Amino acid sequence: MLTLQFMPYSDIQHLTLDEKIKKILSSVRDGKILVMEGRLKKTEEAELIKATMEQINGKFKGIEVTVVYPDSKNATFGKKLKSALAEMLLGDRQGLTVIGSATLIKEIRKDPDKIQLMTEERKRRR
């Protein structure tokens, strides 16, 4: 059974980077798949990877992570303007971040606004 945990942006908004990472990794290591409102800054994502590497051991193999947010690459001028305005007002609150333990999730595919979680097959007990 997979457990999805929703984390609203307000839960991490006022936390320091260390506190954010600790909270995220604690949920992930508990075996939950975290669905977080908003996204980390790119520099924060790099710090999350660093912290993950420090915690890898025989049981914890790391994380799978993906971020989905409105993509204005191929949008019309009007939509680009709207998305720039939303970016200005909402900042990192825009989009969704999905993070899970690599022990549970083999791969996350993004296509580009659809998320597919490929789960690890549990070894059958004899």
Add this chain to the structure above:
Amino acid sequence: MIDVLHRFVAKIFRDIFRRKKHFKLGLYGPPNSGKTTLANRISEDWLGEKMGSVSRIPHETREVVVKEQINIKSGKKELTFNLVDTPGIATKIDYEDFVKAGLSTKKAKKRAKEATKGVIDAIRWLDDMDVVVVVLDATQDPYSQVNITIIGNMQARDTPVLVVANKVDLKKADLKKVQSAFPQYDVVGISAKFGTNIDKFYEALFALVG
């Protein structure tokens, strides 16, 4: 405000480096994308010697390797840089994958431990780079979060970036997909192994920092 000031100071230093045409060029990317193969290609082309060993098993490069004073020329233009080959950045490392690839459990565990340190070192070095070449495997999905994180970090640091779609000699390679994933950057399709389009790579490098 401090962030803006920091970026401004960093930009001034980078501009000084660029004027000097002497800088640190980092090769970044996910594991097994061909960073060391490209590093060897550059080093062999201009110094006549290899930089590191390559392997089909991921995380062959587990330490940052620097080759100093590489001087490349194109007509009257000249660039001198320290080439920094970094371990592949990943969000997960499982020693069992190395066992499946044929290593003994002991060697696999050692490799996994060293690989985690390598990823941490590669991220630490991000701040020291003046120019970054992001090496991607053109046969793989370019939209992976690791690729986006690496490129996003360069963008946040205002570091000039050239994206290389490597392994274009393989049938599964999809250069257009890489180009459409990162339309704001120059993407050069190469085969570091066979030297395909390597001249285009050097041209793009001169265009970026020359």
